[in-house]
Amino acid sequence: MEKRVLLALAISFLVLGFYPVILQKFYPQSAKTSPTASLEPLPSSPASGNLKGSDLRGAVSPAFLGDTERLLQEEDLAIGNERVKAVFNKKGGLVREISFPRFADPKTQEGLKFLSADSSGSLPGLVSLSPDGMQFKEALTGYQAEERPGEILFVPSSDADGVRIVKSWRLEKDSYASRLEIRLENASNAPKELYYQLFVGPSIAPRHSIDSQYIEANFYSDVDGKKVLQHPKESKRGKVVTSQGKLEWAATKDRHFSIIFKPLSGTFKGAVQGLGNHEFQVFLLSEKIALPAGGAIQHDFLVYHGPNDIQELLPQGLDPIVNFGKLDLFGKLLVGGLELLHKVFRNYGIAIIALTTLINVLLFPLTRVSYLSMKRMQLVQPKVNQLRQQHGKNPEKMNRELMELYKKHKVNPFGGCLPMLLQMPVFVALYVALSKSVALLNEGLLWIRDLSLPDSVQLPMALPLLGKEAHLLPLIMVGAMVIQQKFTQVKMEGQDPSVEMQQKMMAVLMPIVFGFVFYSMPSGLVLYWLTNTLLMTVYQLRLKSVTLT
Known part of the structure; x- marks a missing residue:
C-alpha cells in the first residue's frame, strides 16, 4: 500500500479520534x-x-x-x-x-x-x-x-x-x-x-x-x-x-x-x-x-x-x-424546533427526520456554493497539475502562477471548505442536543423502542463481534454512506490511477470507521446522521448534473 494511502487513513482516524476532543471543547x-x-x-x-x-x-x-x-x-x-x-x-x-x-x-x-x-x-x-x-x-x-x-x-x-x-x-x-x-x-x-x-x-x-x-x-x-x-x-x-x-x-x-x-x-x-x-x-x-x-x-x-x-x-x-455548551443558544433553538415538529407529527423519530430535512433545506444554498466551488476546482485541476510539474522546483513561482490561474477562472481554493465550516455549528449543536434530550426517552419508531438508546434486533444465531443482538440502524447508516461515496465520487481528467484507487479505498473505509463510532450511540443520533447522509446524497447527485464552463 502506498504512503499516500496510509497518510489518508491516518488523517481520517485522527479526525475521528479528535472529534470527541472538539466536542469537549464546545460542549x-x-x-x-x-x-x-x-x-x-x-x-x-x-x-x-x-x-x-x-x-x-x-x-x-x-x-x-x-x-x-x-x-x-x-x-x-x-x-x-x-x-x-x-x-x-x-x-x-x-x-x-x-x-x-x-x-x-x-x-x-x-x-x-x-x-x-x-x-x-x-x-x-x-x-x-x-x-x-x-x-x-x-x-x-x-x-x-x-x-x-x-x-x-x-x-x-x-x-x-x-x-x-x-x-x-x-x-x-x-x-x-x-x-x-x-x-x-x-x-x-x-x-x-x-x-x-x-x-x-x-x-x-x-x-x-x-x-x-x-x-x-x-x-x-x-x-x-x-x-x-x-x-x-x-x-x-x-x-x-x-x-x-x-x-x-x-x-x-x-x-x-x-x-x-x-x-x-x-x-x-x-x-x-x-x-x-x-x-x-x-x-x-x-x-x-x-x-x-x-x-x-x-x-x-x-x-x-x-x-x-x-x-x-x-x-x-x-x-x-x-x-449545551458554547453553542447553547443553537442547541436550545433546535430542541424547541424538535418539540414543535413533535406536536405536528406526534412521533419524535419522524420529528428528527423532519427537523434534519428542514435544516438541510435552509442550508442548501451553502451546500450548493461548497459543491460548485469544488467542481470548479476539478475543472482546473489538470492545469494545476501541469503547473506543479513545470515549476515544482520553484515554489514561489508555482504559487504565483496558481494564484493567477485561480483568479482567471474565478476559483477560490477554499471555497469548498468555508461554507461547510459555517454549517458545522448547526450540525454539532443538533448532535449534542439530541444526545441529551429527555424527549427521546422511551420514544420509538418502527423497530426502535427507545430513541435515547442504541436500537437492537434479535438475531437467529450468534455472530462474531455482534453476538445474538445487533444494532441495525448504524449498519443501515454505513450502507447509506457507502452508496453516497459511490454515487458522488468524481473522476478528474488526468487523475493519477493511484489517487483514484486511494479514493475508492477511502470510500469504503470511512463509512466503516463511522459505523464503529456510531454503533453504540443513541438511535436518535444515528437516525439524524442517516437522514443527513441520504439528503446529502440526493443534493450531490442533483448538483452533479450541473454543467460548468
Missing part, C-alpha cells in the same frame, strides 16, 4: 470553570463552615451508611402525583426513592426509578450538625411522620445535642417540585451556635453505559454580578469542593434527570464530596446560625426532582441546568 461535560468562578477546596471563612476535607470524612462516615441501612428497614410512606412519586423513610426523614410515572417502561408500565436507597452516598434530606463548622455529626434522631394531603411532616422523637430538627415535605400539585422546610429548635436552656449540612443527594447510578459521561454535580451562583453554572468534578474519596459566589442552587444530575435544591431563605454554600470510584455526594452548607435558648430558625427550599426539560424548569428559574 464540556465537566467544564473547566472560569477564573472568576473557580472551584477550590473548602475555604476557611466562617460563613462557609471552616471545613477541611479530612474533617468532612468524619462527617459522612461509614457508620452513617450502617445507620441508613437500619433506618431503611423501617416502614416507608410515599407522596406523589401524576408526574413524580417520592418514597420517604419514616424514621430518618429521608427521601429513599424517586420515580417518574410519566416515563414508564413500555413493557412493565413501571415508572422510571431515578433514585433508590441502593445509591452510594447520603440521600436527599439528611441533616448533619456541627458546633464549630469543623466536625459534622448526622442528626439521626428518629422521626414520627404525620401525613397530610400532599405533605409529610417529620417530627423528631428526640433531639440531637439539644437541637430538634423538624422537616416538612410538601409536593406541589401537577409539578416535579416540592417544598422542604427545615426548622431548627433549641431545646436546651443555653444559647447555641451551629452550622448544618443539608444533603442534596448522591451521584446518580447510570441506567445505561451511555449515561456515565453525563453524571455530574452543578452549582449555579452569582459571581461578581455574573450568573455562572459551575461543574465541580470531584470523585477522589474525602476530597471536597465548594461553590464560589452567592449560591442560587445546587444539583446532582444525569443525562435526563436532576435533583436540585434551591434555598429560598438563608445563606448557603454548595459542596461536592468525592466518595471514590467516580462517585460523589452533593450538599448545602449553612452559614453560622445563632439559636437563643428556646429559640428557633426556619429555612425553606424549593426541591426539583424531575426531567431536564426546559419547559418544566423555566417556571422555577432552574433552566440553566440544561446547557
